[in-house]
Amino acid sequence: MVLQDLGRRISGALNDVTRAPNLDEKAFKQMLNEISGALLEADVNVKLVSKLKNSIATSVNFKDLPPSVNKKRIIQKAVFDELVKLVDPHAEPFKPKKGRSNVIMFVGLQGAGKTTTCTKLARHYQARGLRTCLVCADTFRAGAFDQLKQNATRAKIPYYGSLTETDPAKVAKEGVDKFKKERFDIIIVDTSGRHQQESALFQEMMDIQNAIHPDETIMVLDSSIGQQAESQAKAFKDAADFGAIIITKTDSAASGGGAISAVAATHTPIVFIGTGEHMLDFERFAPQQFINKLLGMGDMAGLVEHVQSLKLDQKDTIKHITEGIFTVRDLRDQLSNIMKMGPLSKMAGMIPGMSNMPGMAGMDDDESSARLKRMIYICDSMTEKELDSDGKMFIEHPTRMTRIARGSGVSVREVEDLLTQQRMMAGMAKKMGGNMKNMQRAQQQMGGANKQQQLAAMQKRLQSMGGGAGGMGGGGMPDMASLAKMFGGGGGGGGMPDMAKMMESMGMGGMMGGGGGGGGGRGGRR
Numbered sequence: 001m002v003l004q005d006l007g008r009r010i011s012g013a014l015n016d017v018t019r020a021p022n023l024d025e026k027a028f029k030q031m032l033n034e035i036s037g038a039l040l041e042a043d044v045n046v047k048l049v050s051k052l053k054n055s056i057a058t059s060v061n062f063k064d065l066p067p068s069v070n071k072k073r074i075i076q077k078a079v080f081d082e083l084v085k086l087v088d089p090h091a092e093p094f095k096p097k098k099g100r101s102n103v104i105m106f107v108g109l110q111g112a113g114k115t116t117t118c119t120k121l122a123r124h125y126q127a128r129g130l131r132t133c134l135v136c137a138d139t140f141r142a143g144a145f146d147q148l149k150q151n152a153t154r155a156k157i158p159y160y161g162s163l164t165e166t167d168p169a170k171v172a173k174e175g176v177d178k179f180k181k182e183r184f185d186i187i188i189v190d191t192s193g194r195h196q197q198e199s200a201l202f203q204e205m206m207d208i209q210n211a212i213h214p215d216e217t218i219m220v221l222d223s224s225i226g227q228q229a230e231s232q233a234k235a236f237k238d239a240a241d242f243g244a245i246i247i248t249k250t251d252s253a254a255s256g257g258g259a260i261s262a263v264a265a266t267h268t269p270i271v272f273i274g275t276g277e278h279m280l281d282f283e284r285f286a287p288q289q290f291i292n293k294l295l296g297m298g299d300m301a302g303l304v305e306h307v308q309s310l311k312l313d314q315k316d317t318i319k320h321i322t323e324g325i326f327t328v329r330d331l332r333d334q335l336s337n338i339m340k341m342g343p344l345s346k347m348a349g350m351i352p353g354m355s356n357m358p359g360m361a362g363m364d365d366d367e368s369s370a371r372l373k374r375m376i377y378i379c380d381s382m383t384e385k386e387l388d389s390d391g392k393m394f395i396e397h398p399t400r401m402t403r404i405a406r407g408s409g410v411s412v413r414e415v416e417d418l419l420t421q422q423r424m425m426a427g428m429a430k431k432m433g434g435n436m437k438n439m440q441r442a443q444q445q446m447g448g449a450n451k452q453q454q455l456a457a458m459q460k461r462l463q464s465m466g467g468g469a470g471g472m473g474g475g476g477m478p479d480m481a482s483l484a485k486m487f488g489g490g491g492g493g494g495g496m497p498d499m500a501k502m503m504e505s506m507g508m509g510g511m512m513g514g515g516g517g518g519g520g521g522r523g524g525r526r
Contacts, residue, residue, distance in 0.1 A: 009038035014079060018072040025062045028075065032056060035079065045230060045261035048086065055082045080291060087260055088287035089267045093244050094216040096130065101180045103187045103212055105172075107205055107240050108220035109232060110193025113248040115144065117220050117274055118190045119151035120282040121246070124272075126157060130185040135175030136161030137168040137208055140192035140201075148190055155279060158184075168192065168204060169211040176212045189214065195232075202239050209240060217242040218271070221262055223250050233262035242266075247285075248274035326429035329387040331422045332379035339372055374410055378418050381407035391422050 013034035020027045032053050039049045059078040065071060096102040104121070106114045115138070122132040134152050136159065138144035145161040152159035160175035172189050179187045191208055194201035209217065219242040221229055236242060245263060250273050263270055270285040320330055379387065381404045386393065394400050401419070405412045 006038055006042045010035050010079070010083070013038070014076060017075060023071050028060065028062065029057075031075070043229075043261070044086075045264070048261055048264055052082050052086055055085075083291045084287045087263060087270065087290060089263055089269050091267055091269050093269045093271045096125070096186060097215075098185075101184055101187055102216070103176055103189065103214040105189045105191065105209060105212065105214035105217045105240075106220055107191055107217060107236055107242060108193060109195060109222065109225070110141070112193065112220045112222040113274060114193065114220045115147050115190050116151065116277070117246055117248055117272075117282075118148070118188050119155055119157065120274065120279055121218075121272065122152070122157045122186065122188050123155045123279050124282060125186045126155070131183070132186040132188065133158040133160070133179045133184045135159070135172060135179070135187060135189045137172035137175070137189050138192040139166050139168045139171060144190070144192065169207040172208045173211040202235075205240055216244060218244045218246055219268075220246050220248055223247045223273075229262040230265045233266050233268075237266045237268070242268065244269055244271040246270070246272045246274065250275050321429050324430040325390070326422070326426040327388055328379060328382065328391055328419075328422050331418075331425060332376060332387065335372055335376050335379070339369070339376070374408070374414065375418055377408040378404060378410060378415055390426055391419050394419050 013031045016034075017023065017027050017031040035056075036049050036053050039052070040046060056078045059082075060071075060075055062071075065074070094104075106118055108114050115136075118134055122134055126132045134148055134157055136145045136148040138148075139162070145163060148161060149159055158179070160171075160178055162171050162174075165171050165174075168191065172191075176187055176189065189208070189212060191205060192201070194205060217240050219233065219236050219240075221233065223229075225232070233245070245266075245268050247270055262268075270290075273283050273285050273290075275281040275283060320326060386400065386404075401412050401415045405415045408415075
């Protein structure tokens with residue numbers, strides 16, 4: 001990925017210096033040179049790199065450090081703080097105002113991914129309960145309206161455009177006026193791509209801006225364009241005075257430091273980054289979280305927000321768990337939930353330390369997805385009675401497994417493996433149900449205690465059960481290290497993931513939070 005190599009090199013340089021038996025000024029300077037080299041190779045502006053290098057060197061002055069001080073910690077903090085400053089413009093991004101229509105206009109170079117990004121942003125706001133729509137004011141590129149229409153239809157977002165009108169300012173105004181009358185909260189206007197040397201197109205961009213008076217103008221910046229990013233961003237800033245940047249294509253193989261330079265040059269905040277072509281490959285940008293993720297320290301806040309935005313439905317499974325039951329249908333529902341979370345490699349970057357685990361860099365998302373799909377196909381080949389069963393009927397009538405294997409196009413061994421794991425989960429659910437009943441009984445006995453005392457007691461019980469009370473919300477967080485191990489090739493027989501471990505982490509961690517009223521954290525080991 002575009003910034004993964006940069007992150008690996010910086011964290012590698014940090015690890016080398018902190019592991020050095022003799023941490024002296026020479027080792028420190030060597031680390032600074034390695035970090036500077038990595039940033040320059042990633043197309044970060046040479047002046048910015050020089051400034052960052054000097055700032056780190058100044059904050060870690062070996063001559064003034066007392067002998068007892070932890071030099072490793074001071075160096076790590078200095079590098080982290082200066083990298084955060086590099087991507088933080090110290091400017092507040094636009095926040096939509098409730099009770100009125102907020103118009104957001106998109107600008108940028110052709111091919112930067114504006115139309116796809118428009119739909120991603122619209123979907124982001126829509127998932128948060130805002131009425132969102134799209135307006136296609138790109139009358140220059142052939143097929144622009146068709147692309148926006150296709151994206152909007154797939155995401156179930158209302159749209160407006162014209163196949164006959166050639167004046168983009170007129171189309172933009174008509175679309176914005178229409179949706180304002182219909183009281184939409186967010187109106188996103190897509191415009192055609194243009195280059196700083198195309199003065200006529202720059203004038204057209206300003207005409208659109210004057211016609212619709214946007215509350216926010218966002219520049220979409222392709223992370224792979226390198227050193228051009230800074231000059232292009234400055235030109236757009238002078239003409240359209242955009243208030244935010246969205247960086248796209250961070251999943252490509254090119255270097256992406258030019259986008260960082262553009263942020264520093266225009267003092268404009270990055271609000272989101274695009275991490276792939278899928279609608280869910282879109283992450284909110286926060287400087288500290290971004291650097292945490294870059295250095296392999298994870299982004300748990302981003303992961304929590306991502307899982308919560310999916311609104312995973314676990315009500316039926318939670319109810320079953322509290323009763324000590326885990327059916328084949330429950331297993332199938334949890335498989336679907338894991339599929340909705342997106343590629344495992346994307347999740348890995350959000351878990352502290354996981355992106356640096358062996359095998360993570362070359363993780364095959366297609367293979368892991370294919371394994372999950374095969375398991376879902378097995379469940380889909382079952383009858384309603386079989387899905388709602390505890391799995392014992394398959395032991396009593398083995399011919400059922402042969403029929404299901406034929407129907408789903410897998411081997412009988414794979415069906416056996418899935419049912420074995422379901423039975424293991426059912427056994428765990430039985431224990432969990434008893435623990436939950438004990439918790440509920442204890443809560444009733446504490447009827448006279450205040451809420452704080454009740455919560456403290458609940459958390460203590462959750463921890464004793466191995467789930468912890470990490471405050472992650474009722475959705476429950478998966479143990480991604482276990483997932484990585486399984487999808488990386490570790491799984492059960494027939495090359496299938498060990499669902500017992502996976503569901504212990506994803507299902508049980510979340511079920512405890514939902515069933516017991518606490519804030520279920522990541523599932524623990526039993």
